[in-house]
Amino acid sequence: MRVSTARKIVALPKQGADYLPLEPFAASLPRPAQTQRQQPRPLAKLPTSVVLRSLAVNYAMSSPLLNSVSMAVLRRAVHPTNALFDTAKNPLLRFLLRAFAYDQFCAGMSPGMVQRRISGLKDMGYRGVILCYGKETVIKGGAASTQDKIKSLMYGPQETLMVEQWKDGLLKTLSCLGAGDFLAIKVTGAGPMALDALKAGESMPAPLQAAMDEVCALASSQGVRCWLDAEQAMLQGTIDEWAIALMRKHNKHGVAVMSNTIQAYLKAAPANVKRHVELASEEGWTLGIKLVRGAYIDTDPRHLIHDTAQDTHNCFDEIARGLISCDIPEGGQATFPTTQLFMATHNAESVRKALTLQRERVEAGQPCALLEFGQLQGMADDVSCELLEECGHNSGPNAPGVYKYLTWGTLTECLGYLYRRSLENKGMAARAGELAGAMGNELWQRVKTLKF
Numbered sequence: 001m002r003v004s005t006a007r008k009i010v011a012l013p014k015q016g017a018d019y020l021p022l023e024p025f026a027a028s029l030p031r032p033a034q035t036q037r038q039q040p041r042p043l044a045k046l047p048t049s050v051v052l053r054s055l056a057v058n059y060a061m062s063s064p065l066l067n068s069v070s071m072a073v074l075r076r077a078v079h080p081t082n083a084l085f086d087t088a089k090n091p092l093l094r095f096l097l098r099a100f101a102y103d104q105f106c107a108g109m110s111p112g113m114v115q116r117r118i119s120g121l122k123d124m125g126y127r128g129v130i131l132c133y134g135k136e137t138v139i140k141g142g143a144a145s146t147q148d149k150i151k152s153l154m155y156g157p158q159e160t161l162m163v164e165q166w167k168d169g170l171l172k173t174l175s176c177l178g179a180g181d182f183l184a185i186k187v188t189g190a191g192p193m194a195l196d197a198l199k200a201g202e203s204m205p206a207p208l209q210a211a212m213d214e215v216c217a218l219a220s221s222q223g224v225r226c227w228l229d230a231e232q233a234m235l236q237g238t239i240d241e242w243a244i245a246l247m248r249k250h251n252k253h254g255v256a257v258m259s260n261t262i263q264a265y266l267k268a269a270p271a272n273v274k275r276h277v278e279l280a281s282e283e284g285w286t287l288g289i290k291l292v293r294g295a296y297i298d299t300d301p302r303h304l305i306h307d308t309a310q311d312t313h314n315c316f317d318e319i320a321r322g323l324i325s326c327d328i329p330e331g332g333q334a335t336f337p338t339t340q341l342f343m344a345t346h347n348a349e350s351v352r353k354a355l356t357l358q359r360e361r362v363e364a365g366q367p368c369a370l371l372e373f374g375q376l377q378g379m380a381d382d383v384s385c386e387l388l389e390e391c392g393h394n395s396g397p398n399a400p401g402v403y404k405y406l407t408w409g410t411l412t413e414c415l416g417y418l419y420r421r422s423l424e425n426k427g428m429a430a431r432a433g434e435l436a437g438a439m440g441n442e443l444w445q446r447v448k449t450l451k452f
Ligand SMILES: Cc1cc2nc3c(=O)[nH]c(=O)nc-3n(C[C@H](O)[C@H](O)[C@H](O)COP(=O)(O)OP(=O)(O)OC[C@H]3O[C@@H](n4cnc5c(N)ncnc54)[C@H](O)[C@@H]3O)c2cc1C
Pocket: 016, 017, 228, 229, 230, 231, 261, 263, 265, 292, 293, 294, 295, 296, 297, 305, 306, 307, 308, 309, 310, 312, 344, 345, 346, 347, 374, 375, 376, 405, 424
């Protein structure tokens, strides 16, 4: 069905830290004739087991007390100092973390389990997944010391082996993926060689560069795209440089084999995006941007981050607008680079604005970046399912793809990721409560109609 550009766009509530219901977004978009007559139930796509677990997990996350307890348990489990918090020694802890955290937020422990999870998601209508290997390195300390800088020049077989193991993890992850999927790469996972070079602002060490080139070449041959995750601010400047070097090398023929992540909560984000656009345009490579708000607000220096959540929302939406409409710097430049924009967000208002703008531009025949959306596994299923509905109705070549971000690995390997999820969910009690309510309604509909 064609979408009318003359449709009325409903006024939305002001963005804020609180949960924004997706209903106004859904209401603003046209629907096929038969769905206009009935109440849409996007969550009907979810298996009942997922609805039940999501209801339990989001209900727990909406309680500040339960949230604090689970955060404290996860923090201790990441670096256990006694058997009580050691998942290898405490079977009850292992069972609880698996049932209420791992199964909700992670993809599986083996490639076979992961592939089953991925095909389930594709059957639901997702264009693909973004897969990440859960093993991570936790960084302690501040900026690089002279010792770090010297260290970065003299590594032994141990550090080189860590890079090899990290690369093997990426290749194993790639083996679970097919054409259209994404591989998410956390460069700090490569160990001290990566960390010291990042802290010292050096170019990518040779073993790391060789590993990345191998991964990019294999990904490209499989039709998989990659992105570098954004990390703490003290490393991010160098991650940007590494990502640009990789895009320059691998993003040819209109495909962003590599993308960089831009954190819109940073005051410097708009200038950073402009620099990316200008470099891609001058040097003739395809620009891949994954746009996020930013996950390190509790640890990054506060002065680098926008003063208010509303400033972050405005910055995120303005960068998205500029990239979608090829209008950076504002007023436009003659040759805007081919751009692929991945909006990684759970914010319904940002999703609605981007989708509306993209549709209007496509219909008007105006230039437009390739647009894709993604949410984390176990979170924002209401936003994802609405997007599946809306994007599913538009099957043209410009229809935005919808993706889920999955982390895989053993329970122990994924504990750091799960702890970060719990930290991030700390300020989202209201949103978790809304989602628990939506899951409860969905469950009630199934009970009433006896359809499970
Ligand atoms: C698929 C996917 C991939 C991701 N990858 C990364 C990644 O590589 N690196 C990374 O850092 N994050 C990543 N994130 C997390 C992301 O940065 C956000 O933390 C998270 O998605 C919540 O933001 P939101 O856009 O969903 O919107 P909302 O939940 O509406 O916004 C919350 C965000 O607003 C910002 N904010 C909140 N309060 C304030 C305040 N007082 N002042 C300024 N800003 C404030 C923070 O960034 C906070 O996370 C990813 C998220 C997704 C969905």
